[in-house]
Amino acid sequence: MADRAVSVPLPIQIVIDDVGWWSGADGHQRGEPYRTGIARDHVPADYAAIATLGRRLGVKPQAAMVLCEWDRTDRLRGVPSSQWMGAEWRNRWVGPWLDEAASIVRAGDFEPVLHGVGHEWWDEQGMSRAEWFGPDGMRPAAAVRAHLDAFLAIWAENRLGPVPTAFVPCAFLYTLGGGLAPLLAEYGITSVSTPYGRMVGARGGTCLDWDDGLPVVDRGRDLLPWHALGQAPSGEVLGPVCGMHWPNLLHLDPARNDEVVAGWVGLLAPYDQRPDRMLAPDTARWLSQLTYHLGTTVRGAVLDLPARRLGRWLRLKVDSEAPVTVDGATVLAQGLSDGWRWLDLDVPPDTRQLRL
Numbered sequence: 001m002a003d004r005a006v007s008v009p010l011p012i013q014i015v016i017d018d019v020g021w022w023s024g025a026d027g028h029q030r031g032e033p034y035r036t037g038i039a040r041d042h043v044p045a046d047y048a049a050i051a052t053l054g055r056r057l058g059v060k061p062q063a064a065m066v067l068c069e070w071d072r073t074d075r076l077r078g079v080p081s082s083q084w085m086g087a088e089w090r091n092r093w094v095g096p097w098l099d100e101a102a103s104i105v106r107a108g109d110f111e112p113v114l115h116g117v118g119h120e121w122w123d124e125q126g127m128s129r130a131e132w133f134g135p136d137g138m139r140p141a142a143a144v145r146a147h148l149d150a151f152l153a154i155w156a157e158n159r160l161g162p163v164p165t166a167f168v169p170c171a172f173l174y175t176l177g178g179g180l181a182p183l184l185a186e187y188g189i190t191s192v193s194t195p196y197g198r199m200v201g202a203r204g205g206t207c208l209d210w211d212d213g214l215p216v217v218d219r220g221r222d223l224l225p226w227h228a229l230g231q232a233p234s235g236e237v238l239g240p241v242c243g244m245h246w247p248n249l250l251h252l253d254p255a256r257n258d259e260v261v262a263g264w265v266g267l268l269a270p271y272d273q274r275p276d277r278m279l280a281p282d283t284a285r286w287l288s289q290l291t292y293h294l295g296t297t298v299r300g301a302v303l304d305l306p307a308r309r310l311g312r313w314l315r316l317k318v319d320s321e322a323p324v325t326v327d328g329a330t331v332l333a334q335g336l337s338d339g340w341r342w343l344d345l346d347v348p349p350d351t352r353q354l355r356l
């Protein structure tokens with residue numbers, strides 16, 4: 001089958017920031033966090049919008065979560081740098097909406113990931129940006145650990161499901177080699193995504209770099225401004241991340257959230273039909289596919305695989321009506337879509353070459 005075109009498509013993961021606020025108010029002018037800046041508070045239907053997006057596209061978007069307004073026991077009094085009231089912290093958002101939203105999170109239609117506790121940083125000087133990195137680099141390691149511990153404690157008390165394995169830095173303040181990666185790894189984080197355009201120490205090259213062994217993926221540019229509410233998305237997703245902020249998926253009237261979700265479904269679904277792109281089913285397969293996409297050399301029907309990869313899962317798109325067999329891997333599934341045949345493969349770690 002040497003005459004067939006074979007593609008290792010670029011996988012796209014959807015990443016939605018700033019999920020978890022109950023107040024919609026942008027508080028930064030009074031020393032509070034930026035939050036989502038919308039003209040209403042958040043409701044469980046805003047979580048349902050993320051789940052609907054995932055179900056309609058057949059993927060699990062990342063919801064990068066901020067948890068201080070989920071603190072049921074005011075434990076953040078003990079972590080004064082994580083919120084705007086210090087030792088006087090009192091969370092006014094404890095109510096039945098927590099359980100309602102938690103059950104949507106737990107249902108598994110999207111992947112909640114780590115964003116922050118209070119999103120910014122508070123000390124004697126008041127609020128500054130942002131939670132994990134400030135103007136002088138990483139926040140003190142002991143404080144970072146206290147924030148991570150608090151995040152996981154609030155996670156557990158709300159029974160939000162399996163703990164996150166991915167991270168999005170608040171305000172996209174991240175320094176490659178800045179010392180956070182080993183701490184994140186200690187807490188079970190296995191990947192980071194952030195725009196390289198904002199990353200200190202970015203080296204350019206491909207959209208995947210490594211920070212102390214932790215993969216850091218370039219988010220590129222979001223299609224909409226962070227505070228755009230109820231706006232129809234347009235433009236092209238150029239890299240491996242379709243980044244957005246929670247308001248971008250929502251309507252001022254939460255009963256109409258689905259109208260906004262439909263706009264994103266319309267924009268994103270066609271990427272799955274293109275031979276050079278695909279929508280990643282979840283974060284694990286996104287990372288695996290990305291390493292194959294970046295490192296595979298296609299020579300006709302022979303594929304030379306990269307040595308360093310982040311999983312066994314690989315999707316190929318092949319210009320073939322007829323079913324395709326593969327030497328070197330197990331075909332998990334295959335089918336036709338828009339003239340192209342897709343194949344999902346399980347590739348043993350020691351396999352360095354595939355033959356179609």
Ligand SMILES: [Zn+2]
Nearest residue numbers: 017018170171
């Ligand atoms: Zn954020």
